[in-house]
Amino acid sequence: MKHLLSVSLIALGSAAMADCPAITVAEDQGLSGAYPQQFDLSEFEALAACDMAFSENPEIAALNARIQGNPETLPAVADRLPTEPLVVLPYEMVGRYGGTLDGMSNATEAGTSDMLSLRHVNLVRFADDLVSIVPNVASDYAWNDDFTELTFNLRPGHRWSDGAPFTAHDVAFWYNNMVMDQNVVESPRSLWMADGEPFEVEALDDTTVVFRLPSPLPGLLASFAADFAQPFQPMHFLGQFHPAIDENADANAQALGFENGYAAIAHYYGGSDWKDVPSPLLRDPATVESLPAAVLPTLEAFITVEDTTEGRHYVANPFFHMVDTAGNQLPYISEMDERYVPDNEVRLLRMVNGEVDYKSQSVTLPDAPTLLDGAEAGNYTIDLRPQIGLPVFGFNVTAEDEGRRAVFANRDFRLAMSHAINRDEINSVAFFDLGEPRAYMHFDPVPPFATEDQATYGTAFDPDMTAELLDSVGLTDSDGDGVRELNGEPFSLNLQFSTQGLSTAVAELVAQHWTDAGIPTSIREVTSDEYRAAQAANELDVITWTKGQPIPIVLGSAEQLIPPFGGFFDARVGMQWSRYLETDGSEGMEPPAWTAELAETVAAWQQLQPGSDASNELGQQIVQQIQDGFMFIGTVQAPNPVYHSNALQNFMAPQTWSYEYYRMYPYRPQQWWLDE
Numbered sequence: 001m002k003h004l005l006s007v008s009l010i011a012l013g014s015a016a017m018a019d020c021p022a023i024t025v026a027e028d029q030g031l032s033g034a035y036p037q038q039f040d041l042s043e044f045e046a047l048a049a050c051d052m053a054f055s056e057n058p059e060i061a062a063l064n065a066r067i068q069g070n071p072e073t074l075p076a077v078a079d080r081l082p083t084e085p086l087v088v089l090p091y092e093m094v095g096r097y098g099g100t101l102d103g104m105s106n107a108t109e110a111g112t113s114d115m116l117s118l119r120h121v122n123l124v125r126f127a128d129d130l131v132s133i134v135p136n137v138a139s140d141y142a143w144n145d146d147f148t149e150l151t152f153n154l155r156p157g158h159r160w161s162d163g164a165p166f167t168a169h170d171v172a173f174w175y176n177n178m179v180m181d182q183n184v185v186e187s188p189r190s191l192w193m194a195d196g197e198p199f200e201v202e203a204l205d206d207t208t209v210v211f212r213l214p215s216p217l218p219g220l221l222a223s224f225a226a227d228f229a230q231p232f233q234p235m236h237f238l239g240q241f242h243p244a245i246d247e248n249a250d251a252n253a254q255a256l257g258f259e260n261g262y263a264a265i266a267h268y269y270g271g272s273d274w275k276d277v278p279s280p281l282l283r284d285p286a287t288v289e290s291l292p293a294a295v296l297p298t299l300e301a302f303i304t305v306e307d308t309t310e311g312r313h314y315v316a317n318p319f320f321h322m323v324d325t326a327g328n329q330l331p332y333i334s335e336m337d338e339r340y341v342p343d344n345e346v347r348l349l350r351m352v353n354g355e356v357d358y359k360s361q362s363v364t365l366p367d368a369p370t371l372l373d374g375a376e377a378g379n380y381t382i383d384l385r386p387q388i389g390l391p392v393f394g395f396n397v398t399a400e401d402e403g404r405r406a407v408f409a410n411r412d413f414r415l416a417m418s419h420a421i422n423r424d425e426i427n428s429v430a431f432f433d434l435g436e437p438r439a440y441m442h443f444d445p446v447p448p449f450a451t452e453d454q455a456t457y458g459t460a461f462d463p464d465m466t467a468e469l470l471d472s473v474g475l476t477d478s479d480g481d482g483v484r485e486l487n488g489e490p491f492s493l494n495l496q497f498s499t500q501g502l503s504t505a506v507a508e509l510v511a512q513h514w515t516d517a518g519i520p521t522s523i524r525e526v527t528s529d530e531y532r533a534a535q536a537a538n539e540l541d542v543i544t545w546t547k548g549q550p551i552p553i554v555l556g557s558a559e560q561l562i563p564p565f566g567g568f569f570d571a572r573v574g575m576q577w578s579r580y581l582e583t584d585g586s587e588g589m590e591p592p593a594w595t596a597e598l599a600e601t602v603a604a605w606q607q608l609q610p611g612s613d614a615s616n617e618l619g620q621q622i623v624q625q626i627q628d629g630f631m632f633i634g635t636v637q638a639p640n641p642v643y644h645s646n647a648l649q650n651f652m653a654p655q656t657w658s659y660e661y662y663r664m665y666p667y668r669p670q671q672w673w674l675d676e
Helices: 041-048 060-064 113-119 168-179 220-226 235-241 249-254 261-269 285-289 344-352 365-373 402-408 411-419 423-431 463-472 504-516 528-536 551-556 575-582 593-606 613-629
Strands: 038-040 086-088 100-105 124-126 133-135 138-143 149-154 200-205 208-212 302-307 311-316 322-324 335-340 380-386 390-395 493-497 521-525 542-547 639-645
Touching (some): 038 041, 100 344, 113 335, 124 220, 133 138, 149 168, 168 235, 220 551, 235 249, 235 261, 249 261, 365 380, 365 423, 365 639, 411 463, 423 504, 493 542, 593 613
Antiparallel strands (some): 038 086, 124 133, 200 208, 311 335, 380 639, 390 542
């Protein structure tokens, strides 16, 4: 998949080798390689006619001493790096080592993807153009002709954060012994299946791993590039507790106080790809000291050394695989501190006071005036960026109450509630007229195969249409008091929301619009954890969150287009439909036929070459099927703020405000540095 190398100012094969030039994206000296803004070491040395010498953070020994389970004495930096480290170009300048990056999240597993994205790695990533997919942990990748076999080449000499070798066997172990072992992961995500069937993953040798797919899935590469999951786990560590790897697995775990090997794995791995699992044993030094490591060894830029109810603290990984063009091992920043601040007003105050170095998640456009007013005094910058996804509303079509379930499951009710929303008012009041009314079609940005009618379907504010449709579903105002009834009883809604997924202003406005239509709607703000728990328990009337994905992400996973139309962290409706599918009909409620038809269309579309006529034709059909089902009501799509301290150098404002590309991951935060 590599394209031709080009060199404009520096010729190959220069006779004299020199120190490597400290080039940057701003001053690249015409040096261009196989992938934008990065090189393998040998590629860089050949193109620049240089011999790279490596340097390290002068604090790295002290940082390493805080990582339980690591060697007391570190090898030289050249011996800690892979044979072919990844050479990345800093955006503006070669940085300086040191400092602590101050971050902020709402709570454990609430608003934490900001900080996770700063340390995250995967086999590949999206480049900052959000189009190109470039190597990261892998040194290269290749598809076969029909997209049924994806091969990754890894970096010889790459090491985990504890110094143990990282190999292709760690990738195969992740899939075969973690994801596909029901004792570890109860049900694998659809992301790791092709049309519902598992992959075959084989380590051909220490540096070559192949994914063989039962059907074409060209979007799998984008899944690796953008998903929070990491397709490798430390077999040298977790394998000692896995009975398929070590016959003494249970005894090994019991010696450490666990019930059995799988219990030890559950403690360290958490039973899913989601890596933001709290590490409560870090709170008890006596318990931690009895374990071989406080947290799993990692390939990330930083590793957790403290994890409490107040927040987390991280230190730089001494075995991280990236260097800059001058040979300095990354990251430049020594430590990261993440504090949990559940109250939005307190988060805003901390940002206005300049107490945070970077924040994006849970910062929304209604916060922008306050943040912009304080920017000069607080020494920070606010960038407004288009959001991927838009606030949506849905209804509990599998509610326990039969009467409410019948109303919610009626498409005309959902369409009525969409026409009751005054999106122009939302745009003016909540988004300062910077947004655009938009129907939900799941694809975001609006794909080239969608029609304008599809982009605006059901978005007109039409009280008369709302009244007509509500009457048709049996919600009438028989006594003229302005409140509609169902079977003679007043019908009302309870709208719970979390500011992580929906701004308060939008929640208040939509609740008022529905109340004006004769459906009194109360609102209650809850934490994201409370919201997700109630959603998973099938307890909510109204489902709301930000929803939508770019084409490359949908190509890799149909999870959000199959009941319940999302994962644990998404807006989900039809929880009992999902249960029916999971249990082959023995539990739950049977979903309508159109949901299976949509799944079949998506599966066929995922196997086609993106952008082809056949792909675009099926893509438009998917949009139509989504809107025929009309499970989610779109509102207004608007930009959102990205906050960063002016002390934070080499910061590239992202193209989008999004979780879908994994926030700052495409922008190489490992080359950020603090000018303090």
